[in-house]
Amino acid sequence: MLEVKNLISGYGKSEVIRGISLEVKEGQIVTIIGPNGAGKTTFFRTVFGFLPARQGEILFENEDLTKYAPTVRVQKGIAMVPQGRNVFPFLTVLENLKLGAYTRYDQKTLQEGIDLAYGLFPVLKERKSQQAGTLSGGEQQMLVIARALMSRPKFLMLDEPSLGIAPFLIKEIFRTIKAINEEQKMTIFLVEQNAPVALRVAEWGYVMEGGQIHMSGSAQELLNDDRVKGAYLGKKD
């Protein structure tokens, strides 16, 4: 579904992504794990179009995306949940959700989307007329994921969904991610520092370090790999 070939990008004079090639197959959950500063977020921002690609191709359903603005990529069926809590703080939860469906015009899909969001995260229904800025961190993360689903994407990109969230909520969020993948047949592309959680839901994984892919394999293989274990999985697991 998504194929990245020899991608190079960065900020100013520095080159952060130094030739990355990878593939995400339709229907799968694929994750990139790696240490802080490996360039995972930069890679995501390049794929979504916030950063221009300096070289290489980003093929989505065999079409090169590099020439399109982020807006167009949304219309092509890509949605991204960026790092941090990117809610519109002065709009209500419901208004936030409606904005998620900005590229979808008809009332029916809108209502379906809202029902789906409320089904996945019932707490959002309770808070629907509250200003989004007043929600807790975990609730904001749920809202952001739900909002990304509102555009009915075929391909959902999630950047560090576990960042700064209470541990019991992390599990719930990942359970939901899995559910979205299974019930909605949505392809999910995930960046996570919390490797064990990510690899447990994913089917395929890449390990990124210093702007390059160091390893790849099925999630199960990576979970059992000694090097990965030593570097990212820590003692607890």
Next chain:
Amino acid sequence: MLKKTLISISILSLLIFFSSGPAAAAEKVRIGVVIELTGAGASLGDYWTKGVKYATKEINDAGGILGRPVEYKIFDTQSKPPISVSAVKKALAWKPYALSGPIYSSSTLANMFLSQEAKTPQNVGSENWRISTKGSKYIWRTSTQQGFEIPKLLSFIMAEKKPKAIAMLHVNNDYGIGAKETTQKILKETYNTKLVAAMACEQKQADYSAEFSTLRRKKADALFVYLLEEEAAIVYRQVRKMGLKLVLFAPNSGISEDTLRLGKESAEGVYGMSGFEYNAPEPNCVRVSKWFKKQYKEWPDNEFMKGYNSVYLVKTGIEQTGGFDKAKYSQKMHNIFITPKVQKNICGGNLYYDDVGDLHAWDYLVQVKWDGTHAKPKIVAALPPLKGPDSSKKTKWYEK
């Protein structure tokens, strides 16, 4: 490469600019027009410049001054005193015989010492009374100063309208504050009364409800509107809009063509003083106004006549001295009575210049009448000058 070329061009132009020293004295009579071409006074400066232009053309068509053609050059003061100083310096570097302008009193006060030092006659359009107290022998006014205008206006209003409580709106600058001081002084000394309210207004002020509420509180029945043209028109409009019953009276800025063009029917009934207006009963005022109307499709403001006269004053002075000596010019042009015999084309009839360059001339008390399409000042009375040969001519109020 392009940038380098640009730099060398700019350096070159700067060099050319600096190397162009004072030009050699020419055979022309040069007049440096230091005037409000931009800024708040741009509208007035425009009339003035047109007056200078017309007078120059007229004089040159008739053979110049003592055979020499007149040439003028315009220097913008931007309506700002510090810039007016540099404008006068620049004008003086051009070696003019005389200067014409500026109109704004604050600019004149800032730059008049330069013409005094350069011993170059300067004919200004300013009306602030302080100008005549500075002791310059090279400054002449082209209109009567507020210290002469206001007592004449008040004498009519007090005698004919007998107001019980007079209030005043004045523009918050030297022109307006000077008028407030003069009015307070005259009311106290001559009529033993005082203004019930004297309110400073900003330029471009559009809402006068605060001022009107004070008028109502003080039970004023007459209002002296000492504002610039646009603001005066706005006040007339608002007085009508709010249904106030007041005797309105104003200096010449309040009944000038610019004000009436904007005030239209709301200016009906306003009393004002007029020196050189297009409808003054004086042949030259009528003649140049008609020319203006033909040329620009509207009636001129009195600044046009003032600019026109500023050139003719130079002609008069030179012809009176019979040469181009500026010191003699200065001497001749003080205590001089300029009648149509002395200078055929000058506007305003008999003009008397006293020993400090103040103009004493006939003023006309007018009342604005609305004829359905235009507001026009109709003359109610002719008031003789306070000083000079004509001051002894006691007239009854002009034909009512």
Next chain:
Amino acid sequence: MIRWLFWGIIVAILCVLPRFLGDYTLYVVSLTYVYVTVAIGLNLTLGYANQVSLCHASFFGIGAYTMGLLLAQGWSFWLILPLSGIFAGLFGAVIGFPALKWKDHYLALITIAINIITFFVMMQESWLTGGPTGVSGITRPSIGSLSFTSDINYYYLLLVLFILAILASIWIVNSKWGRAFRAIGLNELAARGHGISSFNYKLLAFAVGAFFAGVGGGLFAPLLRYISPDAFTFFISLEFLIMIVIGGMGRIEGPIIGAIIVVMGPEVLRMAEAAYLIVYSLILILVMLFMRGGLVIVLDRLREAIPARIGSRR
């Protein structure tokens, strides 16, 4: 070595300049010196410490009125000139104390408001300032038998003080203060982390900037020999801002180039009569569109192009 020669030649040119100038151009150059002095102050405040001030005309006016009013009381010019700077600097510190808690557009607005208020005080409090008619008859100074009354002599006085002002600003920029200003300008939080008391230095930058403006005002009054409130409006503050932005912020050469353009630009362009203001406005837009770092950049390019390295340190 070559650098000193270069500056020596420039100073020499400035010294002989009056011989080639008419009255009027001499006045314009003198006025430029005064404005550069003020702009240098703003450059310290805004260019280095990154604190916007849109009331520099107030500081300038306070300096000018101090000079005009105390001269009328019979004080000596040489005593008043530092006082002009000190009064303005004190005023800067007093308003900076509450104002500098804010930054960017809030600080810009606070300073605009202060400028408008001081303008009204100059306008209305005639007992002190002479009101809208201003202060006239301001005299020029002398030392012993050396009198600065004539335009040329006053030009030389201004030239000396102008060079002193530039040297002072270079000294300040390279001193401990200057480094602190730049540190705050670049990143206030980081500067605080390095133990720089950011508020005190911001206040200092504001006061020093005001001091320069005050001295500029003290020199301005005798140059014009007349001052009125119109010379110190908020729009004049904008002109100072434009000077350093066009010239190049945070560079010693910036205010010099900027003041030359802003003061002399209209004078050169005046040939086109009223149209020069349009041209001037257009230049502002174009510089912002295509030469963001100010005209100093042109100078840099030129310097790079000339193999012998002339010019001052960055």
Next chain:
Amino acid sequence: MANFIQLLIGGVSMGILYGVVAIGFVLLWQTSQTINFGQGELVMVPMFLMVALHIVLKIPFWPSFVLTLLGSGIMGYLFERLMIRKLLPGGVLVIVIATLGLSGFLRYGMQIAWTPQTLFFPHLFSTKPIELGDIIFSPEDIWNIVLISVIIIVLHLCIKRTKLGMAMQAVAQSRETAELMGINVRHIITLVFVLNSVLAGTAAVFAAPIFFVRYDIGIFLGVKAFVAAIIGGFNQIRGALVGGLTVGLAETFAAAYITTAYRDAFVMILLLVVLLIKPEGIVGIKEEAY
């Protein structure tokens, strides 16, 4: 009491005019962090346009009005496309200086291209004063207040209820997140500039009979609206309105009860007081909350 009510009407009718110009300031600031020092000129130019159409060419009022708004919109579009888009990466100061240049360009351009004189503009409404007991007021003031209020309410509803309005709010709160939603931020910014110009054009038509039409009126209106926006709150549309009314009322009441000599200074003192006590403005929200 009668006096008080009359001052109130006077202050509100001026204040609401400042407010509607200030709303434009707020919209621009919110969506693109632009501080537009040429705002006053965006009112001045439509004033002249209105005179050209309605008085010189004698086109009836309503068609002239529509054409004026159209012209304003085009002006706003060009302003954004040709200037602001290139300047935005440079930051606030660069935009401040460039818009100052623009303001001068339009002002002196109008003076030379047309006239330095003040031009007449007729009243839009009846000028026959209405008397209610001791209170005398003019229909013009009342109509201005009512019609501008309606315009502001409609604008408010559009922003709160329509899809484009929501998108504008989204861009104002976070540009990048708005892009995530598939909102074309550039289009929205252009739209806001057009909207700002049209609002300014509307204000121009209401202001013309009160101020008359002159090339340098923009400085006056621009500064007043700027101060109003800050006093009320730079990041809230209702802030601009509250600010406008506060400025209008403050100058009227201060002039009536204290002194007229410091009329414009009072507003500035008020600005300082507000900034020192509540820098985000009367109804503004702290920017740190973003």
